[in-house]
Amino acid sequence: MSKRPLVLLDxxxxxxxxxxxxxxxxxxxxxxxxxxxxxxLNARHGHKLSALARDTGAELAWATTWEExxxxxxxxxxxxxxxxxxxxxGDPGSRAGEHFKxxxxxxxxAGRPFVWFDDSLGTPDWQYLMDHPGVGEFLLVAxxxxxxxxxxxxxxxxxxxxxxxxxxxxxxxxLDP
Numbered sequence: 001m002s003k004r005p006l007v008l009l010d011x012x013x014x015x016x017x018x019x020x021x022x023x024x025x026x027x028x029x030x031x032x033x034x035x036x037x038x039x040x041l042n043a044r045h046g047h048k049l050s051a052l053a054r055d056t057g058a059e060l061a062w063a064t065t066w067e068e069x070x071x072x073x074x075x076x077x078x079x080x081x082x083x084x085x086x087x088x089x090g091d092p093g094s095r096a097g098e099h100f101k102x103x104x105x106x107x108x109x110a111g112r113p114f115v116w117f118d119d120s121l122g123t124p125d126w127q128y129l130m131d132h133p134g135v136g137e138f139l140l141v142a143x144x145x146x147x148x149x150x151x152x153x154x155x156x157x158x159x160x161x162x163x164x165x166x167x168x169x170x171x172x173x174x175l176d177p
Contacts, residue, residue, distance in 0.1 A: 005161055006114035007053055008063035008086070008105060010143075011074055013119030016040055017148030025148075030073040032066075039074070046079030048154050056161035063105055063116060065089055097124035106132040113137040115157040119145040 016039040025040040053060050061084040062070045071082040086108045088101040102125045121140045129135045139160045
């Protein structure tokens with residue numbers, strides 16, 4: 001089994017921010033299971049994420065409700081190859097206030113260090129991952145869904161991956177009251 005670090009990617013709120021069209025974001029129409037969706041994507045994200053993975057020896061993977069559709073609808077539009085997919089749908093319940101994807105991520109990482117870019121993570125997710133057997137070092141990067149993924153987020157991940165830091169929640173994360 002590989003011990004390469006992982007970089008986990010969400011789509012909505014991270015690669016597809018909830019904001020108006022800008023010069024850096026291009027509008028795309030996607031059809032998933034007969035349902036049309038409009039997404040705003042930055043074509044530069046693919047290159048930046050690929051460089052992050054290459055420079056740090058990490059592997060990119062999807063941690064999104066888009067699941068395999070991320071490979072079909074998102075990856076080609078931002079210049080990423082097909083990536084491994086963490087199956088996260090089908091179990092929407094929470095056990096301790098954590099996001100429903102967190103349990104699936106904990107099982108998938110199998111001790112590998114990872115950075116997770118998501119707009120829905122907070123203290124319960126961090127605590128769940130800290131307490132879960134088999135989860136090693138990690139960094140949760142809280143992305144503002146209105147802005148989406150920024151160069152600062154990528155730099156933070158790069159710094160963490162190259163420094164071998166300990167598990168932590170992004171300092172900028174909005175913590176639950």
